[in-house]
Amino acid sequence: MKVLSLVDLTDKQKQELEEIKGVDLNVVSAKSVTAEDLKGVEVLFDWSKKLQDDIVKSDTLNWIQTIRAGVDALPLRALDEKGILLSTGSGANSINIAEQALAYMLMFERSMNLSTWDQTKKVWHREKKYDEVYNKTVMLVGVGHIGSQLAQYAKALGMHTIGVRHSDKSLPNIDKMVAMKDIDKHLKEADFVVNSLPDTSDTEKMFNKEFFQKMAKTAYFISIGRGKSTDTNDLVEALQTKEIAGAGLDVVDPEPLNEDSPLWDMKNVILTPHNAGRSVHYEERAFKIFKKNLKSYIENGEVVENLVNYSKGY
Structure with a gap:
């Protein structure tokens, strides 16, 4: 299963994900990612405005895990129509x-x-x-x-x-x-x-x-x-x-x-300038949510934490 992370993972985090059976991990920075990197990807860790059109058109993408809690800036209707699962980093902050x-x-x-x-x-x-x-x-x-x-x-x-x-x-x-x-x-x-x-x-x-x-x-x-x-x-x-x-x-x-x-x-x-959600510990907590969800997704096809209800918008 091809997993693309737009989050700059540590070596330890990469190892933890690669140890999950069936994971084929690729880590690309959000600034340098291209549509080519998205080909064949089933799981996407974090969102890319840059690749929004390509994400919505993807024939393989099935689940997106964002690192942030809010999803109001994402094309929720289009993702819902495509049947793409969406989960958030809610709770990490x-x-x-x-x-x-x-x-x-x-x-x-x-x-x-x-x-x-x-x-x-x-x-x-x-x-x-x-x-x-x-x-x-x-x-x-x-x-x-x-x-x-x-x-x-x-x-x-x-x-x-x-x-x-x-x-x-x-x-x-x-x-x-x-x-x-x-x-x-x-x-x-x-x-x-x-x-x-x-x-x-x-x-x-x-x-x-x-x-x-x-x-x-x-x-x-x-x-x-x-x-x-x-x-x-x-x-x-x-x-x-x-x-x-x-x-x-x-x-x-x-x-x-x-x-x-x-x-x-x-x-x-x-x-304060919308900084309450910022913390030096945030990305590690968000990673733990993603890892938990990824293991569950691979084992039984379910995202167990912070799954977005498209009808509610969160």
Whole structure:
């Protein structure tokens, strides 16, 4: 079985894959890969925009494993029509993204966002509000790998957790799980609302004026999912009118954020350049997901982890 990796594997990783019976591995960098490299390939590790047309037209390709979690930029309909299996690296970045979401919460409660502003002006200003995340409530909108990891951290710090997803089935470290359709009934309970939702037609601009109006005025909105799930203009208005207390934003719409956006100059906003998903440990974790899936695929034809549901878009 021909396997093409566009990820620059270490010698040890190459050896681990080549030891799997039936694997004929070829490693080519995403920058130098050509349509010729794709010939006869059944399994592709990572995505190539450069070869998109060739991938869709391939007569041998049966499964693509991306290294990243998001697949909204891929031609999902075309891949679905071709019957190509698609799986993601979801979960490989759950630790670092959860840590960054937690960092936003800690910075707001300890007024470290304001201290950072003071530092740029060389001002020694201690008269701020200093609170704690202890005993606060965080609402996790989307309780996948990231939400579950953040829930674990939150409970370790003595926080209360509310999980929101399509099903209200209980999960570890979630004090109360509510169905997505009932989210409005519980928004006022949250000191932090964390968005880790994917970009789909159902989530586009879900976090809008009406949503922010239903949050507590003392609550913070944290977005680590996809920028298009939030109406940026409505968020700016909610912050300017003090409908909510502040926002920690790793993702925005559009990206990069326009230079004239009011968000840049708001002291109650923490902006990061979509870097929560980056970690020196990411590729090793993504490789482990691929290796697990590859062994299963060869043994029984099934992809066991992070298989994309084309009808849902994730």
